[in-house]
Amino acid sequence: MTAPPDTARLLAAVTGLRTELERTRLPLELGSAPAARIVRGELLHQLDDYLLPRLSALDAPLLAVVGGSTGAGKSTLVNSLVGSVVSRSGVIRPTTRASVLVHHPADEQWFRGDRILPDLVRLTGDTGGDEDQRAMRLVATAELPQGIALLDAPDVDSVVSANRNLSRQLLAAADLWLFVTTAARYADAVPWELLRACAERGTAVAIVLDRIAPDAVDEIRAHLASMLADQGLGDAPIFVVHEVALDPGRLLPVPEIQPLHAWLTKLGSDARARADVIRQTLQGALASLPERVGSVGYAADEQVAASGELWATAVTNYARAAEGVRVGLDDGTLLRGEVMARWHEIVGTGEFFRSIERGVGRARDRLAALLRGKSAPVPPEVDRLDGALQSGVAALLLAQAQGAAGQTGRDWRSLSGGLELLEADPALARSSPDIEERVRTDVRDWQAELLQLVHDQAGDKKAAARFLALGVNGAGAVAMIAVFSVTGGLTGAEIGIAGGSSVLAQRLLEAVIGEQAMRGLAKQAKQLLYDRADGVLEDERQRYADVLDRLELADDAGARLQAAITELEAAR
Incomplete structure (x- = not known):
């Protein structure tokens, strides 16, 4: 060719x-x-x-795949065409066995390798393996003309899904489908589904009507021809095999298969x-x-x-969480409740705060005196204050992270494709198991960064030394209160959150680094905390990206x- x-x-x-x-x-x-x-x-x-x-x-030789319904007589037909038993008939249905490909000896080169059906194991001679459904036994015989091969396929309507799937695979590999049916099965739905597919794809088809009573041949053949024409297969040749007894070798009598044998021989030789x-x-x-x-x-x-929509909802939910962290850090919420209770344990109330209200200047002098060591040191209750502050920041970040995870889980359950991903990985509906430890570590590390900022920006090194001598917890707590009380340019007293308490912390820090530097430090410190919070939330959000990336879309x-x-x- x-x-x-x-x-x-x-x-x-x-x-x-x-x-x-x-x-x-x-x-x-x-x-x-x-x-x-x-x-x-x-x-x-x-x-x-x-x-x-x-x-x-x-x-390469033309490959004719012999296919059809259960019990149609495909194997018997193949055996009869080559004059010997090369394909085992299934006495018990369904039969699961290796497919059999019969070819002329001179054509062996075309089928021994993986040129066609590369995923089927080749069997030859008496090597065994006939029970392996993913195997194909090669049988060479001079009874077939060179240029054509027959492949006996599993039943197209087998109750075993693997057999059905293999049958369809083999039929799709055919140059010619030799469809075998019977008087009782020729109108069945399953084979006609495949015949319609052959018509749609232009596959060449020949029909063998097997085991037909002589007095029913004309009627059944005419009806079958009409059905074929309706499906665009009117040119498909029809061969009839009458209902006859098999010879001693369980082969059809030669006259019954002679027309089909002659047609295949001519096709192979022409x-x-x-x-x-x-x-x-x-x-x-x-x-x-x-x-x-x-x-x-x-x-x-x-x-x-769908993947984009799933990712977008995760992005949206974690962006809202990041905004929620910013709002919580900026609106003074952290200076309510336990934090203020612990702060008051340290600095007291009454006349001390009234003096702050009467004159910021005198308060600043008094706080500076405190730093120079002329007043009593900050009491040990600072540990509880520092713990309350760190817990408050951590709780805020955890609540936002857990809320984002929970909302993303709910969203994914309602979005196409998301439910199955959650069922495969239920942990996506909640935060990572180690998030609490990661958040608390980040808050402690941020406090250390804050104290380093105070040290780096201190105008009075002696004052800075006395401030830091309050200890990590004491100095850290004072610095954190001062940072959180500066919101939108307003003091804690002006927004009514903690009154003079937050002013005191600011004045303590101002005594070390100066008033203008205090506001710059607060802004810088908050940004560092925002960045750490964003890092935690991005790590949490990345879990959803990793799941979607594994889809390899x-x-x-x-x-x-x-x-x-x-x-x-x-x-x-």
């Missing part, structure tokens, strides 16, 4: 399409996914088992006739690709869109499939 001039380009285009189909993933449980996965699997099998090997070797069948099926298979690949591309685009999968089909159409 002379290859057409564009065969090389066509082969390259089909190879490119196969590459794109292989990298296309459909992991999310969307409405279009189950059918698209089946189509994708069928396409990959057809490309590997038929289109690529056929385009690579247009002169290169032009063989080429016509191959061309019909090849062109039909190529013509069926755009619509089928298009359905996979549509499903792939849906996967990307390509944003341009649909477009790449379409581009591959466009190239294929141009090559044809």
